[in-house]
Amino acid sequence: MEQKKYWQNLGELNNTEGYQKLVKDEFQEDLPVLDNSKGLLDAKTPRRDFLKYVGFSTAAAAVAAGCEMPVRKSIPYLSKPENLTPGVAQYYATTYVSEGDVVPIVAKVRDGRPIKVEGNALSVLNNKGEGTSARVQASVLDLYDMARLRWPAEVVNKELKELQFSPALDKKIMEGISGTVVLLTSTINSPSTKQVISEFLAKYPGGRHVQYDAVSYSGILLANEATYGKKTLPAYQFDKAKVIVSLDADFLGTWLSSEEFASQYAAGRRINQKNPEMSKHIQFEGVLSLTGANADDRFLVRPSEIGAVALNLLAKLGGGVSAPAIADDKVKKGIDITASLLSSNKGAALVVCGSNDPNVQIVVNAINELVGANGTTINWATPVLTRQGIDSEMDRLVKDMNAGSIGTLLVYEANPAYNYPNAEAFKTGLQKVKLSVSFNDRADETSSLCKYIIPHPHFLESWGDAEARTGYFSLMQPTIEHIFQTRPFQTSLLKWSGNDADYEDYFKKYWIGKLGSQYAFDKALQDGVVEPETVAVAGSTFNNAGVADAASKVSAIKSGADVELVLYQKVSLGSGQNANNPWLQEMPDPISRATWDNYVMISYAMAKELGIKLDDHYEVETKKPVIEFTIGGKPVKLPILAIAGMHPKVIALAVGYGREEGVGKAGANIGYNAYPLVEAKGATRQYYLTDVSGYKKTNDAYNIAYTQTHNQYEGRVEVVKEYSLADFRKNPDAVLHYREELAEDFAKKTHNFRDEATLYPVYESPGAHWGMSIDLNACTGCGACTIACTAENNVPVVGRSEVMRGHEMHWLRIDRYYATYRDDSEGDNLNVVFMPMLCQHCDNAPCENVCPVSATNHSTEGLNQMAYNRCIGTRYCANNCPFKVRRFNWADYTGADSFPDNQEFGIVGGLDAAVLQMNDDLTRMVLNPDVTVRSRGVIEKCSFCVQRLQDAKLKAKKSQDPSLIRDVKTACMQACSTGAIVFGNVNDKESQVYKLRNQEQNQRTYYALEQIHVLPNISYLAKIRNTDRPVGVKEEVHEGTEQKEAAHEAAH
DSSP: OOOOEEESSHHHHHTOHHHHHHHHSTTSSOOOOSSTTSOSTTSSSHHHHHHHHTTOOHHHHHHHHHSOOOOOOOOOOSSOOTTOOTTOOEEEEEEEEETTEEEEEEEEEETTEEEEEEEOTTOGGGTTSOOOOHHHHHHHHHHTOTTSOSSOEEEETTEEEEOOOOHHHHHHHHHHOOSSEEEEESOOOOHHHHHHHHHHHHHSTTOEEEEOOSSOOHHHHHHHHHHHSOSSEEEEOGGGOSEEEEESOOTTTTSSSHHHHHHHHHHTTOOOTTSOOOOEEEEEESSOOHHHHHOSEEEEOOGGGHHHHHHHHHHHTTOOOOOOOOOOHHHHHHHHHHHHHHHHTTTSEEEEEOOOOHHHHHHHHHHHHHTTOBTTTEEEEEEEOSOOOOHHHHHHHHHHHHTTOOOEEEEESOOHHHHSTTHHHHHHHHTTOSEEEEOOSSOOTTGGGSSEEOOOOOGGGOOEEEEEETTEEEEEOOSSOOSSSOOOHHHHHHHHTTOOOOHHHHHHHHHHHHHSSHHHHHHHHHHOEEOOSSOOOOOOOOOOTTHHHHHHHHHTOOOOSSEEEEEEOBTTTBTTTTTTOHHHHTSOOTTTOEESOOOEEEOHHHHHHTTOOOSHHHHHSSEEEEEEEEETTEEEEEEEEEOTTOOTTEEEEESSOOBOGGGOTTTBTOSOOOGGGOEEETTEEESEEEEEEEEEEEEEEEEOEEOTTSSOOTTOOTTOOEEEHHHHHHOTTHHHHHHHHHHHHHOTTTOOHHHHSOSSOOOOOOSOOEEEEEETTTOOOOOHHHHHHHHHHTOOOOOHHHHHTTOOOOSSEEEEEEEEOTTOTTSTTOEEEEEEEOOOOOTTOTTGGGOTTOOEEEOTTSOEEEOTTTOOOOOHHHHHOTTOOOEEOOSOTTSOSSSTTGGGOTTTOOOOHHHHHHTSTTGGGGSOTTSOOOOTTOEEOOOSSHHHHHHHHHHHHHHTOGGGGTTOOOHHHHHOTTOOEEEEETTOTTSHHHHIIIIISTTTEEOTTGGGOOOOSEEEEOEEEOOSSOOSSOGGGSTTHHHHHHHHHHHO
């Protein structure tokens, strides 16, 4: 059998000619010169052309060096606030809320500007940690979004007429309120807002509140009502489960509260090397999801077969139901294994399902009841309130609108003109409503069709509250004055119901009354949360009366005749509400590694069936084949990406794209709107379709900006280490043995590989020496660290066109590795490993000794430093970096250069609108003043958040307490909800990173490319999988391994 190998793309797997050329041509393009027939050094004016390309002509350089620059005046406070010191950050506890999602956070504010958010460690919802998701990290950029409306507006002939908040405006709207009044919102879990809504509807008898979720969870809500008598969601406790079974639920990516689940999940995946144990995770799915990529065992099924899998599990567990036959032998075996594990782990097992079919969810509830999950891994004591929308209520509203029976429609944080499956029916009905008012923050697809838009402020500008779970409250407070003329929609409802109070006063009065005193309210506002001291856990009475009927209906579900389409959410964009956020658009998808677009994901087998050759042209070039197919009579034409781990008869398409102009420059006209493809099945939405027909390859091609082939290791494949749990128990010192072999080969005198196996002198670090440890077992690949790094360090957005040229600037990327036997590259044996890769801050850094101007150097604290104003952009350092983590500013992405029109430089070409959006004065308010904004022609890379290190050292010096620098947190560490990243002073034996490397996890600790002796200051903990399948590069599959080992022993 051939050796198992880790690979990121097909070119690397097959070592094709095109891939070899790509690796050699690292920067993928020549610098343009005046004489294009010759190279740069042979040009007439090579130095001048080079300086011109990177933005500095000799004349401009002379201007910069010898002439005065325009004076930019800084106006100090005439009357400085007592609690504000310029240059010193302030922190406010508040709450991230979006479409029902709730995350207690702490906002960092510099000189009145929120610039960063972290999780609130006081909250149980964050599992007492500071981790968040990528969308939460990026939410601070939405505050400074240019597309937000500046003022209230009246829509006249599709144009916005500016209005001013005034009693006259409120009176005019109140006079227009007539007939049946409906308030259409996303899920509302704010207790004070619910009271405002209740009082408002009391003013207008017959009115109603309709909650509508863009991505529906109506099926599970209705199933819980049928079996538990509660139309709500339980609190899932993944950390209590020894066996986790997911039926097409991406609970680590987009299903419900993914960051909370990821934190719980990681707790069960951590390895105690003294007693190696971990949870078992089995995934049934047809599309490779983030959760499936982290699973121990994964079985491929079409989405229409999820119900059959659930029924078979219920039958094998003694549920008293008959189940349809499963044709796939591998899936049948998987069901047997799963049922056995669930049965033997009762009270410590959990089954979750992503289906929106209430009948399938009833079957899943019955399974959880049989395995003892009710009251253990499923907690009904504190129901979750983050999704409350019922599809049938929205359908009824649209029907009533078209019947002309709705007189007034008020819309808040809902956009059915974009994401309602039958959006045309909604638009038609909206024209029949006499008065329509949108409280959305921009003239989006729905707002632009309403009569008035009264924009609601961003959550960082707002007062408010949220109740994500029953009894768990989090408070919101403004961290900045309103940037625009916006007003809380609650204030509008109060005024239109005859109450002149503003929502701020109403909110404060509500909570002072609830908590009993002003002091208690102030304390709650300071903490940001009001939560019980202990977490209550309880089950709920299960009613199995509907199980038989549900099982019968599930058995009747028919699979597609051939191919099925799955509609899914991307980890970055979710439902698409934040489509105008460039940070999220440019974040590579964890699975496909693509940015700035959606596309159809297909299997390698389907690509072969369609006649698509996955050769050098496909793998290396950005142009991808376009296919067309028909769904329910609707023609669809989209580019494809062939992805390992896909079911051969399943194709996948992400929702959240295809937005219109009103969303903003960065998000408009990108991708295809997949929401019209969502199918209505009974009273709920179905996010898969079985009637795909006529699929075929076209002659068209489409450019996809994806990073899969960027940043290659030039043939080195020893970056990832992975073992099965059984192998690790059998040989826990496998990693240490490898290090011993290196010492035997390269340090024959002292057996000290670090000191002897080098040409460099050994330098001491008498004070702090910074280091990082990354646990590949805990890393789920979610990307929160990438966005946190971008926000903290002013990492530029380059836009779709520049990503296609390999110019993305992320300091921290997450490499996705496939691991398979070459003859089984997309079946059930596929393993996926995510590996965060950033500057390794090597103590023998190969980048440092090739820089001709010493712009990169090494500090006594182990930091690989960059002097930006010394860098001349030779890129020798990037070329010599084995990890490919150094980034070159090919253009003036940040507007940092002092020369006019530098972003319109002719040779480079114009930058995308998203890049120019990031350079607007408003958007630039998000920049961190503690971090230099780099200019064109400069190399940049991870600095270990040196600004945070300096701040910690200053605090330690002032307080004379060295322990303050022990466990200082970088942005990536702080954002990681799983605790995969640990940073600190490795010279301090009490620091967490020292203990991990030398005591708690020394058997799993390894360094990337350790054999080349660059001595990274980042260590990794090897990936462990709880599976019986082949994992890692197993010795028995090496040809001639035994002979090699014997020769090695003979040589020593």
